[in-house]
Amino acid sequence: MDVVALVPAAGRGTRLGAGVPKALVPVLGESLLSRAVRGLRDSSSVRHVIVAAPAEHRDRMERELAGAGSGVHVVEGGAERTDSVRAALEASERIAPSAEAVLVHDAARAFTPPSVVRSVIAELADGASAVVPVLPVADTVKRVDENGTVLDTVDRSWLRAVQTPQGFSPDVLRAAYESVGEVATDDAGLVERSGWPVRTVEGHSHALKITTSFDLAIAETVLAPAWADSDVYARNTAGSGR
């Protein structure tokens, strides 16, 4: 399959509070952005990568990715994640007009194993129009009212936590972005609202979204060393890792 990956990387990283956009934060010497793009390239299944960068850091991100290969492009992102994905999606019509599949992958999920990327693409190749990697929810989940009092306990057997990369047939994602103007927290949410079925594949604990300083500590002590260790990396890319 001819696959293009869109990488929203234009967020500020407010919850991490590193003083630079989160995608530029280094983990053991390599930025989250560089690692996220490397994971996509390591899947050997992605032809083009289009990164949405903050306007004021676009040049720096271009330099950061200079060694990542000729198929990597940087465009200007927007105020919300959906604006950044929309900008990259529009650029994909020019950069990758013959793409048969589009992935959307957070720069913040920089340690996603290439095996997850391949699983999503395999499901698209099998005929799915939209695919998301998911994990079961580990905690008991409760609904609460505005005062913080518990209303009820949700049956978690139906719940899944959703990761990226999320994969789509290009026409389906474009139609969803054209018809649904509002902001969504993930791209599959827009596709669902347009009435398309969304399939799931097994996600991976290493695909966590680096959001807080705790997550960054996990990245520094567990995830980056696992990637640097070729044996651990091989096991990690082969299994579920849960």
Ligand SMILES: Nc1ccn([C@@H]2O[C@H](COP(=O)(O)OP(=O)(O)OP(=O)(O)O)[C@@H](O)[C@H]2O)c(=O)n1
């Ligand atoms: N306007 C935005 C906002 C977010 N993102 C990207 O969307 C992904 C998921 O967002 P999140 O992890 O919430 O990142 P931030 O918005 O940077 O985090 P925060 O809410 O803490 O500021 C990240 O790769 C982020 O760079 C983006 O491209 N454009």
Ligand SMILES: C[C@](O)(CO)[C@H](O)COP(=O)(O)O
């Ligand atoms: C797309 C996403 O990573 C799926 O879990 C998530 O919804 C992004 O949410 P955020 O609020 O922008 O971090």
